Amino acid sequence: xxxxxxxxxxxxxxxxxxxxxxxxxxxxxxxxxxxxxxxxxxxxxxxxxxxxxxxxxxxxxxxxxxxxxxxxxxxxxxxxxxxxxxxxxxxxxxxxxxxxxxxxxxxxxxxxxxxxxxxxxxxxxxxxxxxxxxxxxxxxxxxxxxxxxxxxxxxxxxxxxxxxxxxxxxxxxxxxxxxxxxxxxxxxxxxxxxxxxxxxxxxxxxxxxxxxxxxxxxxxxxxxxxxxxxxxxxxxxxxxxxxxxxxxxxxxxxxxxxxxxxxxxxxxxxxxxxxxxxxxxxxxxxxxxxxxxxxxxxxxxxxxxxxxxxxxxxxxxxxxxxxxxxxxxxxxxxxxxx
Amino acid sequence: xxxxxxxxxxxxxxxxxxxxxxxxxxxxxxxxxxxxxxxxxxxxxxxxxxxxxxxxxxxxxxxxxxxxxxxxxxxxxxxxxxxxxxxxxxxxxxxxxxxxxxxxxxxxxxxxxxxxxxxxxxxxxxxxxxxxxxxxxxxxxxxxxxxxxxxxxxxxxxxxxxxxxxxxxxxxxxxxxxxxxxxxxxxxxxxxxxxxxxxxxxxxxxxxxxxxxxxxxxxxxxxxxxxxx
Numbered sequence: 001x002x003x004x005x006x007x008x009x010x011x012x013x014x015x016x017x018x019x020x021x022x023x024x025x026x027x028x029x030x031x032x033x034x035x036x037x038x039x040x041x042x043x044x045x046x047x048x049x050x051x052x053x054x055x056x057x058x059x060x061x062x063x064x065x066x067x068x069x070x071x072x073x074x075x076x077x078x079x080x081x082x083x084x085x086x087x088x089x090x091x092x093x094x095x096x097x098x099x100x101x102x103x104x105x106x107x108x109x110x111x112x113x114x115x116x117x118x119x120x121x122x123x124x125x126x127x128x129x130x131x132x133x134x135x136x137x138x139x140x141x142x143x144x145x146x147x148x149x150x151x152x153x154x155x156x157x158x159x160x161x162x163x164x165x166x167x168x169x170x171x172x173x174x175x176x177x178x179x180x181x182x183x184x185x186x187x188x189x190x191x192x193x194x195x196x197x198x199x200x201x202x203x204x205x206x207x208x209x210x211x212x213x214x215x216x217x218x219x220x221x222x223x224x225x226x227x228x229x230x231x232x233x234x235x236x237x238x239x240x241x242x243x244x245x246x247x248x249x250x251x252x253x254x255x256x257x258x259x260x261x262x263x264x265x266x267x268x269x270x271x272x273x274x275x276x277x278x279x280x281x282x283x284x285x286x287x288x289x290x291x292x293x294x295x296x297x298x299x300x301x302x303x304x305x306x307x308x309x310x311x312x313x314x315x316x317x318x319x320x321x322x323x324x325x326x327x328x329x330x331x332x333x334x335x336x337x338x
Numbered sequence: 339x340x341x342x343x344x345x346x347x348x349x350x351x352x353x354x355x356x357x358x359x360x361x362x363x364x365x366x367x368x369x370x371x372x373x374x375x376x377x378x379x380x381x382x383x384x385x386x387x388x389x390x391x392x393x394x395x396x397x398x399x400x401x402x403x404x405x406x407x408x409x410x411x412x413x414x415x416x417x418x419x420x421x422x423x424x425x426x427x428x429x430x431x432x433x434x435x436x437x438x439x440x441x442x443x444x445x446x447x448x449x450x451x452x453x454x455x456x457x458x459x460x461x462x463x464x465x466x467x468x469x470x471x472x473x474x475x476x477x478x479x480x481x482x483x484x485x486x487x488x489x490x491x492x493x494x495x496x497x498x499x500x501x502x503x504x505x506x507x508x509x510x511x512x513x514x515x516x517x518x519x520x521x522x523x524x525x526x527x528x529x530x531x532x533x534x535x536x537x538x539x540x541x542x543x544x545x546x547x548x549x550x551x552x553x554x555x556x557x558x559x560x561x562x563x564x565x566x567x
């Protein structure tokens with residue numbers, strides 16, 4: 001009887017979740033410990049002196065930010081895949097991320113040009129507006145029925161917004177070469193994170209994450225068919241809009257302070273589905289959050305460690321991990337569609 | 339539980355008109371068949387009952403209540419809907435698909451979903467990926483989902499198409515059983531199912547060309563007209 005009970009409790013999702021939680025804790029401590037200065041574990045647990053300063057001011061806020069942003073991106077990806085009923089959807093591919101970056105940049109430049117004292121909340125707000133604009137353009141251009149046209153529309157909108165970002169970046173850097181933070185928007189890095197930023201990211205992310213995590217059942221219905229959803233009491237249009245807004249918020253708030261971090265939103269939900277052999281969003285969304293947080297924690301210390309004393313953009317690391325995983329998933333077939 | 343669905347001069351359409359002036363009633367418990375060739379507007383009639391397609395004119399009444407007064411949130415208490423097919427590119431398990439149905443205002447529990455699958459003889463498919471099932475197996479899963487919800491009105495779109503003899507007889511047996519206790523409305527081009535029904539409406543090009551008792555409606559002449567033979 002006991003054996004049977006354990007068998008029931010220890011289902012794939014539970015085992016995978018527990019393993020991920022342990023992995024995340026390990027990676028979190030590695031992320032604090034590793035970098036241009038090595039901080040031993042004993043000093044992480046009892047921070048004092050110069051190590052204490054490094055941990056308090058740099059490492060810990062970055063490590064905490066990596067966990068939240070990783071979860072945000074993964075959940076945004078899982079949500080978009082369900083909403084668009086498309087295994088290739090993620091904030092990066094559907095143009096949402098490029099829209100967010102353009103918005104953030106526009107906010108930054110406006111604050112700069114009009115000499116407004118930086119209000120840190122402005123950037124995510126502009127980012128959200130940009131994300132929603134880009135998503136809306138993709139939906140209008142691509143329709144919602146054809147899987148390929150959504151992706152192609154997403155790529156087009158991405159390219160368009162990236163071009164605008166480049167133009168704006170070159171302009172700003174020419175008139176003000178010291179305004180280096182606009183460059184961050186082009187490639188992701190967590191080096192801009194501090195406790196103030198973390199507080200904003202957490203305050204905005206946690207309600208959005210909670211909303212999506214509690215929408216698993218409704219997203220399952222959206223993922224099946226509009227008719228099934230509606231006959232089950234879920235209005236597909238409203239549900240899609242709310243879920244897209246939530247993933248827009250998650251994308252915008254993450255990218256506002258880090259720039260574009262690709263692939264996390266695309267691959268983590270697939271890795272979860274493949275590992276637990278199930279697409280139930282009630283399981284996929286929380287597990288993708290854990291996996292996303294782990295992937296970004298790993299990528300963050302890898303970006304510090306890859307070349308000694310050089311901070312490689314974190315998006316380079318996530319892409320180095322993401323591309324082979326993606327190719328593996330394509331070779332494996334099913335999970336990426338037909 | 340007897341439930342009455344009544345269409346009064348209902349016109350339906352998207353860009354162009356699909357159904358013109360449909361008037362009929364299905365008084366449960368019964369099996370009501372909407373018979374017609376492909377593209378005759380059968381699915382549109384079913385979709386109008388889950389408010390996906392809104393009537394351009396006319397009224398759809400469910401137990402005397404105009405469907406426009408029924409909120410989407412209320413629909414699962416009244417209606418369950420089984421589409422002909424749907425495309426799942428993710429990895430939904432058959433069990434999860436059935437557990438996404440509602441019963442008495444709450445989500446179906448795992449035990450109830452497994453029971454519904456067992457009734458249908460597909461309990462061995464519970465953890466199989468829906469996308470990897472055969473057409474027949476998919477159909478049985480979708481039907482099990484509709485039946486599990488215990489709604490008073492069950493809408494079935496092409497319930498028997500793409501099934502082999504054995505699965506067809508399983509499905510038909512379940513439809514007959516369901517029709518003893520609720521209003522089953524099936525859209526089909528399956529003549530056998532139509533013959534075994536209580537009432538039919540025959541559609542051609544969005545127009546009803548016959549309605550009533552299938553033994554009276556389904557004459558040789560009528561069948562030729564329906565299928566354009």
